[in-house]
Amino acid sequence: xxxxxxxxxxxxxxxxxxxxxxxxxxxxxxxxxxxxxxxxxxxxxxxxxxxxxxxxxxxxxxxxxxxxxxxxxxxxxxxxxxxxxxxxxxxxxxxxxxxxxxxxxxxxxxxxxxxxxxxxxxxxxxxxxxxxxxxxxxxxxxxxxxxxxxxxxxxxxxxxxxxxxxxxxxxxxxxxxxxxxxxxxxxxxxxxxxxxxxxxxxxxxxxxxxxxxxxxxxxxxxxxxxxxxxxxxxxxxxxxxxxxxxxxxxxxxxxxxxxxxxxxxxxxxxxxxxxxxxxxxxxxxxxxxxxxxxxxxxxxxxxxxxxxxxxxxxxxxxxxxxxxxxxxxxxxxxxxxxxxxxxxxxxxxx
Amino acid sequence: xxxxxxxxxxxxxxxxxxxxxxxxxxxxxxxxxxxxxxxxxxxxxxxxxxxxxxxxxxxxxxxxxxxxxxxxxxxxxxxxxxxxxxxxxxxx
Numbered sequence: 001x002x003x004x005x006x007x008x009x010x011x012x013x014x015x016x017x018x019x020x021x022x023x024x025x026x027x028x029x030x031x032x033x034x035x036x037x038x039x040x041x042x043x044x045x046x047x048x049x050x051x052x053x054x055x056x057x058x059x060x061x062x063x064x065x066x067x068x069x070x071x072x073x074x075x076x077x078x079x080x081x082x083x084x085x086x087x088x089x090x091x092x093x094x095x096x097x098x099x100x101x102x103x104x105x106x107x108x109x110x111x112x113x114x115x116x117x118x119x120x121x122x123x124x125x126x127x128x129x130x131x132x133x134x135x136x137x138x139x140x141x142x143x144x145x146x147x148x149x150x151x152x153x154x155x156x157x158x159x160x161x162x163x164x165x166x167x168x169x170x171x172x173x174x175x176x177x178x179x180x181x182x183x184x185x186x187x188x189x190x191x192x193x194x195x196x197x198x199x200x201x202x203x204x205x206x207x208x209x210x211x212x213x214x215x216x217x218x219x220x221x222x223x224x225x226x227x228x229x230x231x232x233x234x235x236x237x238x239x240x241x242x243x244x245x246x247x248x249x250x251x252x253x254x255x256x257x258x259x260x261x262x263x264x265x266x267x268x269x270x271x272x273x274x275x276x277x278x279x280x281x282x283x284x285x286x287x288x289x290x291x292x293x294x295x296x297x298x299x300x301x302x303x304x305x306x307x308x309x310x311x312x313x314x315x316x317x318x319x320x321x322x323x324x325x326x327x328x329x330x331x332x333x334x335x336x337x338x339x340x341x342x343x344x345x346x347x348x349x350x
Numbered sequence: 351x352x353x354x355x356x357x358x359x360x361x362x363x364x365x366x367x368x369x370x371x372x373x374x375x376x377x378x379x380x381x382x383x384x385x386x387x388x389x390x391x392x393x394x395x396x397x398x399x400x401x402x403x404x405x406x407x408x409x410x411x412x413x414x415x416x417x418x419x420x421x422x423x424x425x426x427x428x429x430x431x432x433x434x435x436x437x438x439x440x441x442x
Contacts, residue, residue, distance in 0.1 A: 291387075
């Protein structure tokens, strides 16, 4: 083994930045040795094709994913999570083409369930969306680098997001299953508690819901609903998969009162509906129902049919995450235009 | 010297844009609406101008069911087999 040479590393970092293969932050230079170590830890064949990455449809082989994971700073044992995440986001149901190219701001959010959270120290507790945890930071970052280097999602080139959001650097959380009164997001979607999984959501930035005085579901739920109402804008309807991240304290309020996840979904779906006459563009803002929906009604200005924010209760995905102190939850809006992107799961193979 | 591996897919070949016809006279022109709000207004105006300034054989209007996804294969094949020129409004 040759002695470390910090100058050589610095040169490599500069040359990788100059090639446009980074996210703007310094990357770990991907040497053969580091990449081979990651591939070995995955137990997969170097050349195995996992997916074609839209919109440029670059070939995401195990080796190419490993190179990007090394650059992101992943430890070798993280690679199975990154592979599963890449596989999920390239599923047609995720619509990565739209997610990467749109002028909106979605970023692939990686949600990890199962025993692998503890094994890899994936944070699901305090500061779950924030910095300080290598697994969350580098797995999320690896997914972004794959989008750029294999999908071609370079900002201002193919990726035309007007604003984007900081989750496009890294966006990866664990579910705090141990603090949840309910089955986990993965179990709810058909996996066993012993399975380790990723779920990918094309997600906007988290919107905090501060409900510190709430002690009962009657206190809490209207506050959450009020925050959900403004997803995209306050007159947006027909929305799809979206995440409600309940803090342990908020989840406990609901669980202690006997609420199930299905009750939360149904309540929010019922509450978040408005008559057509309140959704006509030009009333309370220029946004509202699209022309083809308005065309269904003879006199939209008087129409009382109620239109829901979400197409169905099932689109409201509920999980528990965050620290055990604090009555703060978050809404993470999905990207669901024209039924665009859906939550997609993959089992993590080890 | 240390070898650094390529994180991109070097096999992927950048696509070239189609060659431009010297004139639109006698051509079949397809205008593809990707379903963005009010995109039809833009394409209506382009159709008007094309009829005014060129002598196309025909102007055909097609519509992608959603702007959030690429055009379905059936629609692409339909267009490729039956047009000389395609104008697509990409977004915003």
